[in-house]
Amino acid sequence: MTRAEVIDGSGEWLGHERGSVRYRLLLASLFCVGVATFAQLYSPQAVLASIGRGFGVTASSSALVISASTVGLAIGVLPWAAASDRWGRLRVMSIAVLGATILGLLVPWSPSFPLLLTGRFFEGLMIGGAPAVALAYLGEEVHAKDTARAAGTYVAGTTVGGLAGRIIAGSVANVAGWRLGVFVVALVCGAAAIAFVRLAPRPRRFVRADRGDRAARVSARLGQNLRSPRQLVLYAQGFLLMGGFVALYNFFGFRLTAAPLSVPPAVAEFAFVAYLAGTVTSSGVNWPRVHTAPHEFDWAVLDERLAYATEDLGLTVIADLVHYGTPTWLDDSFADPRYPDAVAEFAGAFAERYRGLVDHITPLNEPVTTASFCGLRGVWPPALTGWDGWATVVLGIVEGMARSIEAIRAANPEAVVVHVEASALYAAGAPHLGDLATHLESIGTLPTDLLLGRVTPEHELYDWLVSQEPPPSAWTD
Structure with missing residues (x-):
């Protein structure tokens, strides 16, 4: 019996253990899906100034390119989670990440600003399938004692993806324009998405939920949470803190490249390295x-x-x-x-x-x-x-x-x-x-x-x- 086949006294398989081949494959696949989703989610952030100039819109309007995708992600999380209870975690994540990649390859070539925002919204809607399901997938397939480490690998992938997407898009945009910069990030995300699909071990502990029971439970729980004043305060905190965090990075490029700072765009994009400060210091x-x-x-x-x-x-x-x-x-x-x-x-x-x-x-x-x-x-x-x-x-x-x-x-x-x-x-x-x-x-x-x-x-x-x-x-x- 290999370390991947840990079974308890009742004959139930307990999940992939650290050190097993499938555990390593699962960690690699989760890292890839983290990169694939968050790189394309935030890649336009490094080129918002170029997008604004290209479409003739203000800084606040160009920031909507990020807002549109994050709103789509927020709306998509609950439906994707419900879908994963019916269709399976791995299948839903595969559909979501591949669909997001296809949209990511098309959206940069939008001929108008409204069409760009619409495409980014649907791109975010598809991206939402990964964060909605990833932790549930690893929770089912990884041995309980190793879930924290596995979750950390997924989070690391999202951090690396968010930073890499910004740096790659900005670097390419300095040479060939913002459209090609965002497109190249989508290509990288496509490679990461394919790697995820090929590496992820097939589910062994997924149990399909009954549609009626699942809908009733979700509706009841959602209603309870939305009626709780304390929960609403917590939601507001997360919304405001994350909103402020994203907004700060949205306008970084505009302030750095404008007078009186006049930082060259090729240098300004590396301000996003500050994104890693929390990882290093916390x-x-x-x-x-x-x-x-x-x-x-x-x-x-x-x-x-x-x-x-x-x-x-x-x-x-x-x-x-x-x-x-x-x-x-x-x-x-x-x-x-x-x-x-x-x-x-x-x-x-x-x-x-x-x-x-x-x-x-x-x-x-x-x-x-x-x-x-x-x-x-x-x-x-x-x-x-x-x-x-x-x-x-x-x-x-x-x-x-x-x-x-x-x-x-x-x-x-x-x-x-x-x-x-x-x-x-x-x-x-x-x-x-x-x-x-x-x-x-x-x-x-x-x-x-x-x-x-x-x-x-x-x-x-x-x-x-x-x-x-x-x-x-x-x-x-």
């Missing part, structure tokens, strides 16, 4: 790399990076000490009995070494997310499962956070502790799921409540937490 300080063994540290890389960030760039750094992982010498990761002492030792040493340079410190990023992936779902080490596993990890990380805060303040009384936590809202899709939705939402603040000493016998989750194994003696004192 990570922790890499505790496993620094804390090489108990009482042993290697600060060389961190010294150089923090000095550059604070002294050369003038940034105020918020140091994220623990970002979902621990040093490998902690055999059981967050459940290891040595964990609280180890993380406190690291936190104190960090605060002392960088006092005055880094005075804003996050002891651990997102306790709820950490507990979910490490203790409930069994995805990340120590790969525990069930609510007892969740409780075990939560108690370990909360004790570690408390000890870390003490060590940080002892080493640097001026330090500011920045607490970062995830949160989620849940709506029950059926009446019998109401209690579960309430429970899932309420545990979102439990790690913070534990850290602040609020979990007393009067706390709403006290009895539930006591009922988990092992007994949570760490917080009943």
Whole structure:
């Protein structure tokens, strides 16, 4: 039996495992589909100034070329997701990405601006089939413990695609015009789309949904979400943040190439490399790399990076000490009995070494997310499962956070502790799921409540937490 054929005691296939041939093929195919969709979605962004001049329209009007496709994508996501429940994930993604490529090859040659916008809308409508279904496909076909890594590969493909589409379109446009620039990107996307279709392993865990049941569930869930004021606020946040992000890049080219900056277009297009800034900077300080063994540290890389960030760039750094992982010498990761002492030792040493340079410190990023992936779902080490596993990890990380805060303040009384936590809202899709939705939402603040000493016998989750194994003696004192 190969690693790709992992089967549980009931005879059910559990998905492609990391290291297997089909797992690697699936990752390669998802990377390709990420490139194929997002490269053509954003390729016109690098040539909006040229499009505006070519059609004689204003900067705000030419930005509609991007808006039209993103609106089409937004409208297409739900129908594509519903279609994938009937026709299969892989089939829907293949139709969507190949259809988008065909439109991408035709749209740049539109003779009028209204026709260009119409073509971009339908191109976005087709592109929507990939992001709507990709994560569901990998969730069904990849072993649970490897889904996070597989999802990361897809996201990496979208990032690379978005950047490559802009750079290629801009570079070609400088020589041969914007139409050929966008067309060349579509050719690249076509090659990536074909690679996706040829590489993607055939589905093995897809179960076709009944049309009536699916429609009823989608309608009920959509209605619930649209009636929830809190959900609407979250949707508005995403809409405004993403809208502002895209709008900034829409008008980059116009401001850079116009007076008084007058940056040559061949240089201005590389401003889109800033797109990678979040990918590079949104990570922790890499505790496993620094804390090489108990009482042993290697600060060389961190010294150089923090000095550059604070002294050369003038940034105020918020140091994220623990970002979902621990040093490998902690055999059981967050459940290891040595964990609280180890993380406190690291936190104190960090605060002392960088006092005055880094005075804003996050002891651990997102306790709820950490507990979910490490203790409930069994995805990340120590790969525990069930609510007892969740409780075990939560108690370990909360004790570690408390000890870390003490060590940080002892080493640097001026330090500011920045607490970062995830949160989620849940709506029950059926009446019998109401209690579960309430429970899932309420545990979102439990790690913070534990850290602040609020979990007393009067706390709403006290009895539930006591009922988990092992007994949570760490917080009943």
